[in-house]
Amino acid sequence: MGSSKYDVGNGIHRVPTWRIAGYALNNTATNLYLFLMNFIAYYITGWVGLGVVLAGSFSMIMRVWDGVTDPIIGYIVDKTDGKFGKNRPFMIMGNLILALASFLMFYVTPSLPEGAPRILFFILVNAIYYIGYTFQCVTTKAAQSCVTNDPKQRPLFTVFDAIYNMILFTGGQVFVSSYLAAKYHGLGKDIAMFHEFWLIVAVTSAVFTAIAVISIWPKDRREYFGTGEVQKITFRDYVDVIKSNKAIQMLVIAASTDKLGTAAKTSTVTLIMYAIVAGNFALSGGFQIYTTIGNVIFVILGVGVIATRFGQKKAMVLSSWIALIGNVLMMLLWALGDPTSLNLPGYEGFSGFNFFTVSLFTLTVITGGFQQVSSNIVIPMIADCTDYETYRSGRYVPGLMGTLFSFIDKMVSSLAPFIASICLAAIGFTTQMPDVDTPYTPALKGVGIFLMYGLVSLGLIANIVAMKYYPLSAEKMAEIRKTISEKKDVA
Numbered sequence: 001m002g003s004s005k006y007d008v009g010n011g012i013h014r015v016p017t018w019r020i021a022g023y024a025l026n027n028t029a030t031n032l033y034l035f036l037m038n039f040i041a042y043y044i045t046g047w048v049g050l051g052v053v054l055a056g057s058f059s060m061i062m063r064v065w066d067g068v069t070d071p072i073i074g075y076i077v078d079k080t081d082g083k084f085g086k087n088r089p090f091m092i093m094g095n096l097i098l099a100l101a102s103f104l105m106f107y108v109t110p111s112l113p114e115g116a117p118r119i120l121f122f123i124l125v126n127a128i129y130y131i132g133y134t135f136q137c138v139t140t141k142a143a144q145s146c147v148t149n150d151p152k153q154r155p156l157f158t159v160f161d162a163i164y165n166m167i168l169f170t171g172g173q174v175f176v177s178s179y180l181a182a183k184y185h186g187l188g189k190d191i192a193m194f195h196e197f198w199l200i201v202a203v204t205s206a207v208f209t210a211i212a213v214i215s216i217w218p219k220d221r222r223e224y225f226g227t228g229e230v231q232k233i234t235f236r237d238y239v240d241v242i243k244s245n246k247a248i249q250m251l252v253i254a255a256s257t258d259k260l261g262t263a264a265k266t267s268t269v270t271l272i273m274y275a276i277v278a279g280n281f282a283l284s285g286g287f288q289i290y291t292t293i294g295n296v297i298f299v300i301l302g303v304g305v306i307a308t309r310f311g312q313k314k315a316m317v318l319s320s321w322i323a324l325i326g327n328v329l330m331m332l333l334w335a336l337g338d339p340t341s342l343n344l345p346g347y348e349g350f351s352g353f354n355f356f357t358v359s360l361f362t363l364t365v366i367t368g369g370f371q372q373v374s375s376n377i378v379i380p381m382i383a384d385c386t387d388y389e390t391y392r393s394g395r396y397v398p399g400l401m402g403t404l405f406s407f408i409d410k411m412v413s414s415l416a417p418f419i420a421s422i423c424l425a426a427i428g429f430t431t432q433m434p435d436v437d438t439p440y441t442p443a444l445k446g447v448g449i450f451l452m453y454g455l456v457s458l459g460l461i462a463n464i465v466a467m468k469y470y471p472l473s474a475e476k477m478a479e480i481r482k483t484i485s486e487k488k489d490v491a
Contacts, residue, residue: 012481157379261457
C-alpha cells in the first residue's frame with residue numbers, strides 16, 4: 001500500500017478529520033431530499049389526485065422500487081474502478097438525477113391533465129428519482145471502508161452525520177412550520193410552496209455533494225480497497241455473502257426495524273402532536289431548536305466515549321437501551337400528562353416552565369441524542385461488515401454491503417407511510433390529511449403517540465436482540481485489520 005503520514009501501521013490508515021466531516025455531507029445531501037419528500041403526501045393528495053390511503057400505498061410502492069434497484073446499482077459500484085474512482089461518479093450522477101427528477105415532479109406534474117396522465121407521469125418521474133437517490137446513497141455506505149479503518153476515527157462519521165442531520169431536520173422543521181406554513185397558509189395548499197421548497201433543497205444538496213466529492217478524492221483509490229487487488233465479482237458471490245456474513249445479517253435486522261419507527265415520524269405525525277394535541281404547531285420547530293444542542297452533547301458522549309473506546313457494537317447496544325427507556329417514558333408523559341401546557345420562552349402565553357415542558361425537554365434531549373447514536377452508527381458499522389467480508393472470503397464488495405443493507409432497510413421502512421395512513425384512515429381520515437385546523441380527538445392523540453414513540457420502541461428492542469448475535473467486537477476488528485494488512489503486503 002502507498003504510505004503517508006496517515007498510514008500509521010498495523011494495517012491502519014487514517015484521514016484528516018476535516019475530510020470525514022466533509023464526506024459526511026454526502027448523506028446530508030440525500031437527506032435534504034428525504035426531508036422534502038416527507039411532505040409528499042400533501043403534494044400527492046393536493047396536486048396529483050390520490051386519497052390518503054392511496055398516497056400512503058404509493059409511497060410504500062416507490063420505496064419498494066427503490067429497494068429493488070439497490071442490488072443492481074450495488075453490483076455496478078462493485079464492478080467500477082476507473083480513473084475517476086469507485087465512488088465519486090455515483091455521487092455526482094446521483095445528485096444530478098435527484099435534482100432533475102424532483103424538478104419534473106413539482107413543476108411539470110400539475111400542468112398535465114388530471115387523472116391518468118398526471119398520475120402515470122408522477123409515477124415514472126418518481127421511479128427515476130429513486131434511481132438517483134440510490135446512486136448517491138450507496139456511496140455513503142460503500143465508501144466508508146476506504147475513507148479510514150482506524151477504530152478511533154471511523155465512528156467520527158457518526159458524530160458529524162448526526163450533528164448535520166439534527167441541524168437539517170430541526171432547522172427544516174422550523175423553516176416549514178414558522179415560514180412555509182405561515183407564508184402559504186398551510187401545507188400543500190399552494191403549489192408555490194413546493195417550488196420554493198425544491199429550489200432551496202436542490203441548490204443546498206448540490207453544494208454539499210461537491211464538498212463530499214472533494215473530501216473523499218484522495219482515498220477513492222484501489223490501494224484503500226479490500227486487499228488492493230482487482231477482483232471479479234459475480235452474482236454467485238453475492239449469494240454466498242448474504243448467506244454467510246452473519247455481521248451484515250444482524251446489522252440489517254437491527255437497523256431496518258429501527259428505521260421503520262423513525263420513518264413513521266412523518267410531518268403529519270409532528271403536526272398531530274404539536275398542532276392538534278399540544279395546540280401550537282410553531283412549537284414543533286422551536287422545541288427542536290431547544291433540544292438540538294443537548295442532543296449533540298449526548299451524540300458526542302455516545303460516540304466519543306463509548307464507540308471510540310469500546311467499539312461500535314457496545315455503542316449500539318447501550319444507546320438502544322437508553323433510547324428505549326426514554327421513548328417509553330415519553331409515551332407515558334404524553335398519555336397521562338397535560339400536553340396543552342407545553343410552552344417555551346419566546347412563544348405566546350409563556351408564563352414559566354412546568355412539569356410537562358421540563359420533563360419532555362429532558363427526555364427528548366437524552367433520548368434523541370442516544371437514538372441518533374443507534375441510528376447513525378450503523379453506517380460505519382457497515383464498513384466493519386465490509387472489512388469482515390474481505391477477511392472472511394477475500395472479497396471486497398462495499399456496493400453489495402451498502403445496497404443489501406439499503407434493500408432490506410427500505411423494504412421494512414417502506415411500510416411506515418402505509419402504516420401511518422392505515423392508522424389515520426382507521427380514525428376517519430380517508431380523503432384528507434390532518435392539518436393545523438383539525439380539531440382534537442383522543443383517537444388522534446393515540447395514533448400520534450403510537451407513531452411518534454411506539455414503533456421506534458419496537459425497533460430499539462430489535463436492535464438489542466440482534467446485537468447479541470453480531471460478531472464484530474472491538475477485539476475481532478483488530479484481528480480483521482491485521483489479517484487484511486498481511487494480505488495486502490503479500491499482494
